[in-house]
Amino acid sequence: MDNFDNIALKIENLRVYYKVYKGVLKVLDGINIEVMKGERVALVGETGCGKTTTLKSVMGILAKNAILTSGKITVMGEKILEVDEERIFQKRPKGVAMVFQDPTAALNPVFTIGEQLDLVVRYAAGVTTNVKEHAINALKLARLPDASRIYTNYPFQLSGGMRQRVCIAMALAANPNIILADEPTTNLDVTIQDQVLKLLKRLSTEKELAMILVTHSLGVARETCDRIYVMYAGTIVEYASSEHIFKNPLHPYTQRLIASIPRLTGEGIAEGIKGRIPDYLNPPKGCRFAPRCEFATEKCFNSKPPLYEVEKGHFVACFLYEKKSEVTHPNADNS
């Protein structure tokens, strides 16, 4: 957009389908995401909305049955994925590291932490001298106490929180510019969750790392990230700075999502969102949220809403804002 040199990661019009026995699951339906250098961006949405698929597309580790139908991904100005009519160009991104959701599954159970870290240092960071020091240094960066002992440990000898720190260390060992964190705290205790998030936040600040944090919790997103992308059923429905998303949520889905955050004020169980994520075999033709949306009109069912810039840097994919896209402070009454 404004300055190309400042963009760490750019995903354009990414469509990923999955071939399954019953047909084709049309999961990602044209995703656009932009992350600036050193910026922390959250990708928020329900389970199964395609957050992990988005990250895996960047890393080039999609499952075998995935079909890339369109899209272009650029990392630090270098094209790593481009789908056109004839062929799919794809290469491994340099300087991107991923932290997986389940630290137990992300570490090889039969090799020591050291053996695994050394490989990452050697092949991802391309360091061939003092490999061990590099690895231990990465463990220290991830604030692991007694790094040289952990270097000789096997994953099963560590607690869940420590394993996730090891995964973060592994990501750091790759000398990345961008870290993709896929729900890094979902499998951890609440107290550890907070520590891990703070660690990620501090590391990104200290090392000027761009970060995409995938989470299903808007609260976590606000605490950790500068900007929030709200994702629904394989589409980006709204994005803005964290502050704006909370102050002025525009998309009906975002509004319901915020309303469904449980509060401690004793109002009982928070309101949920009626209905379920659509069937990806036969997704709605128009807006994918339309079947669950109380404001949906005929138009919503028939055509896909484009992104409207409602206020500066605040975009929403909803026809409610079609005519008001110039207005700085819209009222969400009708269209």
Next chain:
Amino acid sequence: MSMWVYIIKRIIYSIGVLFGVSILIFIISNIVPGDPARIALGPRAPDWAVKRLRKEMNLDKPIVERYFLWLGNLLKGDLGESLRSRRPITKDISEYLPASLEIIALSAFFMATIGINLGRLSARFSDTWLDGVIRIVSYIGIVTPAFVWAILFALIFSYLIPIFPTTGRISPGITPPPRITGSYIIDGLLTGNFKAAFDTLWHIILPALALSMGGAAQAARMTRASMVDNAEKDYILAAKAYGIPYKLIYKKLLLKPSLIAPISIMALDIAALLGNAFLVELVFLYPGFSRYGVEAMLHKDLFAIISVVLIIGVAYTVANVVIDIIIAYLDPRARMGAEQNV
């Protein structure tokens, strides 16, 4: 350090298991119908002769007493006397067992190399034509009994294309090496009689191959299944994303955790060969332990049967200890005695 403690622990457990096995075998073989003394002497022997033999064999004493008499002798290295050959059973076994162990060792080698490598190849090229071919071949390997392979191999490789000898353990013109361990190959190598060692090896290739087919096929399928399964795990995806070379991933990161299941099964398959090789030994007219065991059973040669079953029990126990050691090597969780929390 912890590895040795683990191994010693396993061996002590196994001795306990063997003790239980010995009681079980002794009871079962003593309560099956038929009087061993009568069978040994034949139906026309006078009653007093049968009675005398029963007394000689301690068959007139209560079973508990007999067990301890037998166990005492066993610990002294005496397995009793065969009713058929009238020789000490230890002597019989010391002739047949090394011959069988030679075949089994080679067979184990074939199983591991053929099985694991085919499985690895199949996983590496999963869902391609090569994978398809390997999977069909391993189906055939599993469903075909070993003696069919034996006949087939003998027909092709010793009759149609005479590369290998058809029968026996060593060629008639070659004198077996002097006995040290009882294995012609090892004794031949030890005494410098390489000709005898090589000739013996040449004789056992076909039977060993025939015996290994089932286990190799099984191992190939299990290796493939476990590798394909593990290839979807996050730690392999991560390794790919970090740019670790494909070869290294397949040969090391993916193979090691995937070998645990196939190796466990393979070790049991190998132990089973000791008793199940009968038909293959018959096809190749090989003086092996299985044949000795079956013949002992057909003649109700009481102490021989007990000894054969006991040795098969020992083989299974040893196989289990070996499995545990290999798995301890492959899997740190087993080695360090931690709870499995995957």
